[in-house]
Amino acid sequence: DAGVTQSPTHLIKTRGQHVTLRCSPISGHKSVSWYQQVLGQGPQFIFQYYEKEERGRGNFPDRFSARQFPNYSSELNVNALLLGDSALYLCASSLTLVNEAFFGQGTRLTVV
Amino acid sequence: QKEVEQNSGPLSVPEGAIASLNCTYSDRGSQSFFWYRQYSGKSPELIMFIYSNGDKEDGRFTAQLNKASQYVSLLIRDSQPSDSATYLCAVTHSGGGADGLTFGKGTHLIIQP
Numbered sequence: 624d625a626g627v628t629q630s631p632t633h634l635i636k637t638r639g640q641h642v643t644l645r646c647s648p649i650s651g652h653k654s655v656s657w658y659q660q661v662l663g664q665g666p667q668f669i670f671q672y673y674e675k676e677e678r679g680r681g682n683f684p685d686r687f688s689a690r691q692f693p694n695y696s697s698e699l700n701v702n703a704l705l706l707g708d709s710a711l712y713l714c715a716s717s718l719t720l721v722n723e724a725f726f727g728q729g730t731r732l733t734v735v
Numbered sequence: 736q737k738e739v740e741q742n743s744g745p746l747s748v749p750e751g752a753i754a755s756l757n758c759t760y761s762d763r764g765s766q767s768f769f770w771y772r773q774y775s776g777k778s779p780e781l782i783m784f785i786y787s788n789g790d791k792e793d794g795r796f797t798a799q800l801n802k803a804s805q806y807v808s809l810l811i812r813d814s815q816p817s818d819s820a821t822y823l824c825a826v827t828h829s830g831g832g833a834d835g836l837t838f839g840k841g842t843h844l845i846i847q848p
Contacts, residue, residue, distance in 0.1 A: 656835050665739075665823050665838030666779065679833035713778055720833055721767065726778045 627716050627727035635733045636704050644699045644730045648716030655697040658713040666713055673720050709734045737762040741824050741839035750848050754811040758824030758839055768807045771823040779823055814846045
């Protein structure tokens with residue numbers, strides 16, 4: 624069975640640009656969550672979606688937005704990129720909101 | 736502020752010994768507890784989860800939870816060089832999971848051959 628897949632794996636953007644990251648959950652999983660991980664830190668929660676609705680949001684600015692599609696895949700959008708947005712962006716899927724979460728391989732975003 | 740605390744290490748353990756990793760959390764209402772392993776440059780991999788007080792064993796791994804002390808630990812028996820990684824402790828809070836996972840900063844474990 625395919626695990627969580629994210630695309631692209633690496634991305635380089637310029638300050639001020641926007642970026643869209645994509646995630647396909649494990650088949651049958653209805654919840655997708657997004658995390659940001661900077662070097663030396665644990666992942667920080669950005670968003671959680673379940674059944675196509677936003678169920679939780681972390682302490683990130685409004686430049687960050689996301690959505691979940693009818694097939695349960697998800698996009699994370701970041702506008703007006705800052706140097707500080709450079710990080711590993713992780714998508715995790717779970718059966719529901721409270722089950723174990725499995726991570727994709729991540730998207731390494733570099734903002735220059 | 737809901738926090739998860741881990742000793743960042745590095746924790747150095749001889750091959751074949753028991754590695755003991757510890758984690759404390761601040762939210763007494765935390766409901767679910769997870770241990771992830773993360774190799775350098777890779778994404779976190781779920782290795783254990785525990786929901787109730789006590790011990791849970793899976794192969795060489797044992798997770799221990801003490802909600803009264805707000806403490807969760809991971810024991811790795813017969814440590815192997817391939818166990819060298821950063822171990823992340825994560826919890827879900829009393830909001831039914833909608834707040835996602837709160838992670839500690841991780842403990843860097845080194846297994847010395």
